[in-house]
Amino acid sequence: MSELKKFFNQLTPLSDESWDKLSLLFTPKTLKKGEYFIKEGQTAKEIAFMENGIVRAFYRNNEAVEYNKHFFISPCFIGGYASLITKLPNQIYQQALTDCKLLVANYTAIKELYQSCHDLERAGRVLAEHFFVQKEKREIELVLLDSESRYEIFLKEFPHLEQQIPQYHIASYLGITPTQLSRIRKRMSRARHLST
Structure with a gap:
């Protein structure tokens, strides 16, 4: 209580x-x-x-x-x-x-x-x-907003949630397919890797 x-x-x-x-x-x-x-x-x-x-x-x-x-x-x-x-x-x-x-x-x-x-x-x-x-x-x-921007907002608003629930739930929330989400994640990971 x-x-x-x-x-x-x-x-x-x-x-x-x-x-x-x-x-x-x-x-x-x-x-x-x-x-x-x-x-x-x-x-x-x-x-x-x-x-x-x-x-x-x-x-x-x-x-x-x-x-x-x-x-x-x-x-x-x-x-x-x-x-x-x-x-x-x-x-x-x-x-x-x-x-x-x-x-x-x-x-x-x-x-x-x-x-x-x-x-x-x-x-x-x-x-x-x-x-x-x-x-x-x-x-x-x-x-x-485009799907990548929506995903970035999701990560800020729901930190750690990605580790706790299936990817297809996140894709559905973003209004995209799990395959599209996978591509966005790979692209963002590559961009982060290049910037370091």
Whole structure:
């Protein structure tokens, strides 16, 4: 729970009273590698704070081709955010790429605390703003940048992730094939080698 408290206090400081009420809503849960936190078609009811682990968010098209949308690296929140807000069925899968330690809470129960805990409501708003900025940045990168630039950004934003997950997941996230990713990596390795 200390990681969760630290995370909230980095968003905006919470009073002891707000923290006491909020902490009661979270229950520990483990998600094994390969298991889903939420699938397409489910209506989201829970949000989870990931204390440890890696989760991927992805779409699956009619031909069962998967497109990685985002990687969640602890500490962070996961959950079908659009579904939580709209109460409509979720469209994005969230799957554990490693064993994960979670703290899970009912989203409606958290929102009910907003009435009496304005600092918590502010934290929720700041978190939503972070999600929005992240989403817009990612959309711009996919449209305006070439695959090599996107890969360089991936390496900066997710250091060490490349050693922890399969290459095809990274290629899918970048919107390229594993073969294209392999070529980019070789080209960058050669360029680094020549510059030393």
